[in-house]
Amino acid sequence: MPTPLTFAVPKGRILDEALPLMARAGVVPDAEFHDKKSRALSFACENSDMRLIRVRAFDVATFVAHGAAQVGIVGSDVVEEFNYPDLYAPVDLDIGHCHLSVAEIKGEQTDTLPSHLRVASKYPNLTRRHFEKLGVQAEVVKLNGAMELAPTLGLSSRIVDLVSTGRTLKENGLIETSKILEISARLIVNRAALKTDERVAALVDAFRAAVAREKEAA
Numbered sequence: 045m046p047t048p049l050t051f052a053v054p055k056g057r058i059l060d061e062a063l064p065l066m067a068r069a070g071v072v073p074d075a076e077f078h079d080k081k082s083r084a085l086s087f088a089c090e091n092s093d094m095r096l097i098r099v100r101a102f103d104v105a106t107f108v109a110h111g112a113a114q115v116g117i118v119g120s121d122v123v124e125e126f127n128y129p130d131l132y133a134p135v136d137l138d139i140g141h142c143h144l145s146v147a148e149i150k151g152e153q154t155d156t157l158p159s160h161l162r163v164a165s166k167y168p169n170l171t172r173r174h175f176e177k178l179g180v181q182a183e184v185v186k187l188n189g190a191m192e193l194a195p196t197l198g199l200s201s202r203i204v205d206l207v208s209t210g211r212t213l214k215e216n217g218l219i220e221t222s223k224i225l226e227i228s229a230r231l232i233v234n235r236a237a238l239k240t241d242e243r244v245a246a247l248v249d250a251f252r253a254a255v256a257r258e259k260e261a262a
């Protein structure tokens with residue numbers, strides 16, 4: 045018996061959109077996965093020896109990059125932030141669309157950038173890389189959520205955060221001043237597992253086909 049494949053999924057908002065696509069690719073978690081009272085973190089799958097683990101979005105990439113999980117689903121924001129050499133993102137799942145942007149207090153934007161800035165973000169690497177390209181040294185204050193509070197409370201002059209409808213920025217007195225990255229969810233695989241385990245390559249094909257069918261039907 046081969047060891048079961050481990051498939052990592054994020055707990056957050058991508059999951060609801062990912063589950064129907066996973067089902068079309070033949071990955072269906074057992075009933076316990078949907079039991080809100082369950083404290084289990086690892087779940088069996090119907091009709092396969094695969095097991096699903098449910099972890100935080102950033103941790104999906106970490107489990108897969110280290111080979112602790114062979115396959116996962118995560119936003120391209122997370123893939124780009126970590127840039128792990130052992131992680132390969134072969135399929136754009138066309139779900140979880142949003143973008144990563146710089147925002148600042150409405151009415152306080154200036155035309156010229158200073159040589160040094162303080163920026164609050166959950167994405168220190170992407171933030172530094174973006175400002176480096178503009179010749180600006182960004183000091184990143186790492187936050188894990190509610191970034192939109194930072195400028196108003198004087199923690200930073202700008203934030204780099206995800207934007208979808210733009211409502212969170214608007215309701216917190218901020219304005220988007222530049223877009224850094226378009227984002228969607230990706231199927232990710234561990235590169236070594238893809239080379240050595242044919243079940244991983246078969247899953248990549250199954251997800252490609254599921255996305256193509258979804259596009260045809262739309």
Ligand SMILES: Nc1ncnc2c1ncn2[C@@H]1O[C@H](COP(=O)(O)OP(=O)(O)OP(=O)(O)O)[C@@H](O)[C@H]1O
Nearest residue numbers: 054055056057058100101119121140141142206208
């Ligand atoms: N407003 C949004 N609209 C669309 N997609 C989003 C939005 N916010 C986040 N995403 C996508 O969903 C992914 C997970 O975001 P979310 O904040 O829901 O995850 P989470 O698991 O709750 O995060 P954490 O583990 O930090 O609590 C992000 O990495 C991004 O790709």
Ligand SMILES: O=P(O)(O)OC[C@H]1O[C@H](OP(=O)(O)OP(=O)(O)O)[C@H](O)[C@@H]1O
Nearest residue numbers: 189190205206207208209210211212213
């Ligand atoms: O443009 P909008 O549609 O308003 O969406 C953007 C918000 O969504 C995400 O936060 P989330 O709701 O995941 O909460 P978080 O602060 O805990 O990450 C993101 O960090 C923004 O705050």
